[in-house]
Amino acid sequence: MTPTRTRRHRRHPPVGEDEPGPAPPAAGVDAPLERLWHELRSGPEGLDERDAARRLQVQGPNALPVRGGPSWPRALAHQLVHPLALLLWAAAGLALVAGTPVLAAAVVIVIALNAALAFWQEQHAERAVAALEAYLPAGARVLRGGVAREVPASEIVTGDVVLLAEGAAVPADGRLVAGTVELDMSALTGESIPAPRRAGPHPPGPVLEAPDLVFRGTTCTSGSARAVVTGTGAHTEIGRIAALTGHVGHHESPLEQQVRRVAWLITAVAVGVGAAFLPIGLAAGLSFSAALVFAIGLLVANVPEGLLPTITLALAAGVRSLARHGAVVRRLSAVETLGSTTVICTDKTGTLTENRMSPQAFWAPATGRGDPTRDAGAAPALARVAQRCSDADLPDPARGRGSGDPTELALLALAAAAGLDTRAEARSRRRVALHAFDPVLRLMSTVDETPDGPAVHTKGAVEAVLARCTRLRRAAGAVPLGADERDEVLAVAEGLAAEGLRVLALATRPATAADARAPRADVEAGLVLEGLVGLFDRPRDSVAPAITRCHAAGISVHVVTGDHPATAGAVARAVGIGADGLRVVTGVELAALRDDDLDALLGAGDEIVFARVAPEDKLRIVEALEHLGEVVAVTGDGVNDAPALRRADIGIAMGASGTDVAREAATMVLTDDDFATIERAVAAGRRVYDDVRKFVVYIFAHAVPEVVPFLLFALSGGSIPLGLTVLQILAIDLGTETLPALALGREPAEPGLMDRPPRPRSEGLVRPRMLWRAWGLLGITSAVLTTGAFLLVLLRAGWTPGAPTGPGSALHPAYLEATTATFVGIVACQIGTAFAARTEHASLRSVGLGTNPLLWWGIAFEVLVTAAVVYLPVGQQVVGTAPLDAPTVALLLCCAPLVWGVDELDRWRRRRSPTTPDRRTT
Structure with missing residues (x-):
């Protein structure tokens, strides 16, 4: 909105009272x-x-x-009305209709406990994301x-x-x-x-x-x-x-939206199954009350209560993990998008290189090539331009980097080697006018007072400076700059750039009084070329291995820079970009390409160095890549990089050397400006997304053994007693399932994570293979084992189909033991499923049993809760269990390795298969 304008010379009470007033300008702001x-x-x-x-x-x-009160009441209320909670509310209502108020109260307690747990997890996630601001303290x-x-x-x-x-x-x-x-x-x-x-x-x-x-x-x-x-x-x-301004509402990430759609799908399936089997139970001879209990069981068994909060917490944990490794992610959605990145458009200086410039060589038309550490005094005019045309501060050459742009610091080091005064305050006292560096013109100029009178000092890209020069400095003085002299300068620049040096041209001319307020184009005209300076910016040691891992992951890397083509190409080759074919395209060549030609160029498969391009060209490149269906991550540090950073799927700003404008426009900020951090962030994004799928498989797998007892009860018309009670299902879903699911959200990366192609943009969270694995393999295996244990306990006590097992009957104690065996068997199958879900392709041995200690703690908690429910009198009365003897417990414990073993054999079979859908290549 456009704020109302305030009057000056007024005092206002502090903002933050009942009614905020206009900001009080300082007294005398309009005074001399x-x-x-x-x-x-x-x-x-x-x-x-x-x-x-x-x-x-x-x-x-x-x-x-x-300002504003706490938002926790709204957040807590939200946990009571999301789709899965509404499903449980419906189950509680059905229990009341069926005349079982104890069951209805139990379901309401489950809703409240689950809402409290989800609320705590969501608040923890919000605090984790808010705390990321500490990684990027704003400075001035x-x-x-x-x-x-x-x-x-x-x-x-x-x-x-x-x-x-x-x-x-x-x-x-x-x-x-x-x-x-x-x-x-x-x-x-x-x-x-x-x-x-x-x-x-x-x-x-x-x-x-x-x-x-x-x-x-x-x-x-x-x-x-x-x-x-x-x-x-x-x-x-x-x-x-x-x-x-009021508070800003929460925006769901695409992954959260997918999960919400899955929740509605689960709700529809549960309601549909319950409604379909209710008449089946009545037709089989069940009373209306028994049929309603059966429907409630189906509803509760199909509700994965911890799904939504677990995903939120996993994303927040991924964000915190990225921040610890130098990548501050501003939105949870970025974690998901990182995992599907297919192309990275990276800058060169500071990202591929260390951004620690040092003068490596200089060339003056009068003296030829020289070493800045030994021969700086041989080109005094060149050193004076390096001294004057700068905004950096190097008060003491012995102190190192000083403060300011690395390029200007390197030029100041050249001036200091020539014995000139490099103090910023000394420069500013003699400066008459400043034309700041323009990334489009690729020039910076100053007008300064010198002992010989006012002078213009200009530095910038060789082509840009040379186009504004009419003379060059020879030993005998300034001579006209003809075609031969231009070719000579360009040849020297090409030679320095081929050595991997960043080449700048420095020029000067006498100034007039009009230059202090003249337009920039007039100031930067009629210059005298003083020479060239070659600056060396060493590639980071971590970049080459990171580029190799990106290639293995199916990610292409393009370089987009304003630097010289030869310099940029040399650095790209040094770090492994374009190993299978590197093309170098200049800004002039890019401008001549039509959009379809640019699409064809980017779609050819070669990695490209775009050199001498203007910042707006980066936006065009990003748009072309997205038009080709790529998921693009782009780096930037300047003001003019903001449009490309906003347009890209993942905008990555430099935290150490970037501007505030770039950081605000970006989705992710690198605190160390290192390309290797981008590769680590992509790997972390893939890991988090894989972890989400792991606990989705884990949660979905338990629906089958929980539903099968109700189906047998209904289809047999009550001849086979109900093998699992609703309260036992609630004890499983709320008491034993949650912590292992949370632990799977912290699972380390599976081997080969960065050896497979990126996830397609159109691929949803839940794939058919996941449903087959959860329901068809793990679920059916668990259902067979637990149902077999239930029937085995009953048959051992002399039960026959149709024999009464209700309270007061001779078989009732055996029935309680049988349902307890089903309960314990499902918990044992949960443990096996948890270990199976740790990997999607690799074997458990390759991951290691001890690499996720949180899972072991979750399983320990699961076992303790189960023991309390089975052996403590309170647990027996509330949940309806009975103590099991040692042989039965030993038999049930075998369910865990059996469930894991079946899945391990299936993954072994798929690894040996020459082609599988999940291992497709690009």
Whole structure:
């Protein structure tokens, strides 16, 4: 929404009371700058550390107020009305109609307990996702005592001097005191066109339109400037809007939507089966009450109570696991999408390489090639451009990286080797004008005062700088730049790029007074080429193995970079991209391709290096890949990468070197900027999705042995007594099944996880093979074993079909033992199913018995609950069980290895089969 504009010179009570008021602008924000400094008790060099600490204690952190009451009542109520809970409510109603209030009360208790467990798990998942913000603390560059340093945005106070640069988020409301920037103010005004802001006198007019004010929640799209902070936290424009904004509702991920559809399917099946078999029971001679109990049993047996919360918790656990490995995922849905990624479009600098530039070589037309560590003094004009045309800060060459862009730090190292002053404050005092780096022009220029008079200093891509040069510097002075000289420069640049170096051209010219305010195109014209600098950015050691694993997983990797084609191609080959064929396409060639030609190029199967491309070209590449049906992950770090990051299935921003704009647009943020982290994230996404399927198989498998006793009872007209009571089913589904299912959600990756092709986009959560395995293999095996145990106990006591087994009959004690044997047998089959479900293809031995300790704890809990239900008098009275003798228990314990063994043999058969549907290749 567009906020109402506030009047200045007014004081307002703090936001957070009954009615939020407009943000109070600082007193005197429209006053002359000298008066503003006086009122804020600050100055151009910012605050000192002690003063800033005192103000932070008084003003509080620079954070938006949290409004609104707790949302837990709504979340808890939601757990009582989801499809599976509604099914249980229907079962409780049927129990009342059947005249069994004890059963109805038991079902209601199960609903309440399951809702409480699901609520706890959902809250745990929400806290896990919310805690991820700690992995990416928002920071800002401020002047403290005249020294630039990074501080958390929450520690900024009024009077701080903030350094704004392209891609940075404005951390607080303030007034510009130096420089010019363009701001994306769409969060405040809804306008998508960047608004120019320039330091100068404050004119009258609306606050949001003031040309010298900046606001929290906006982002700097170009330029650089300094601003003094006039408002923090709730006392900002965005703070006022936040106070008026309600909470944001939860958006289900595609996986959660699939699971909800599965829940409705289960509901429909359960209701349909119960309704269909109710007349069958009546026709077989059952009373209406007995037939209703039979229908209730079918309903309860078909409800996997823990399905929805278990999936939510598994996704949240996957998100936390990714964060610990350097990948902060902002949405649960990203975990699912990562597992089906088919193409990765990656940047080069900082992702494939270490982003630690060092000057490796330079070339000057006057002196030829030189070594920056030994010969920097031989090209003084080249070193002066490297010194002036920079926004980085390397106060002491011995300290290492300093702060700022790695490319500029490397150029400053060249200047320092030539003995020049590289301090940022010394540069800024002599700077007259700045034209920040433009990723489309691939240039940066400054106008500076020098001992020889004002001069323009320009650096950028070789082709871009060379196109704006008319002369080059020889030993005798500047000479015209003809065709032969251009060919010479380009040949040198090609040679340096072929060595894997990033090549920059540096140029200069004398400036005039008009250049201080002249358009950029006029400033960057008529330049004198001073030479070239080759910077080396070593490939990360972890990238080549990660690329190999991506190829094994059926994932293609394309490089999209603004770097030189030869440099980008050399780095790509060094890390293994394009091992089966690498194509290099320049931005000029890409622009000449029609959309269908680009589709054909990307669909040919070769991995491609797109070099010298503009950021908007990345969006076109992503759109073409998605048009071909690919699931695309794309990396980016700049402001202009935001459209591609938003459009991609998985937008991946750089956390260490990326801009705030890119991080906000991305689905995932790499805290270490390492490509290997992307590969690990894809593997984690596949693992989480596989784990979801594992406990779906585990939960579905138990429906068959729970339903079969009711079917035998109904189809025999009561001649075969009911082999399992409804209360025993509830004890299984709620007491013994839940923890092992949760443990399967934390199962480690199955061997060969990254050796199979990506999951098709159209593939649903539940596949026919899973249903066959759960219901047809594991379920039927468990039903045969448990039904056999039930009949064996009855026959051993002398039972014959139709003999009475109700209370007061001679066979009633034996009947209680028989139903208890069914109950214990299902629990034993659950244990076997849990071990079988740990892998879908591989053998259990390849996974290892002890690699999931949570499963062992879950099984231990399962055994303890079963023992309590069978042997404690309270459990016997509530659930209707009887103690079992040792031979019967020993026999039932054999169910676990038998169920697991049947599934292990089936997986062994499928592994030996030359072609199986689950092992298809691309």
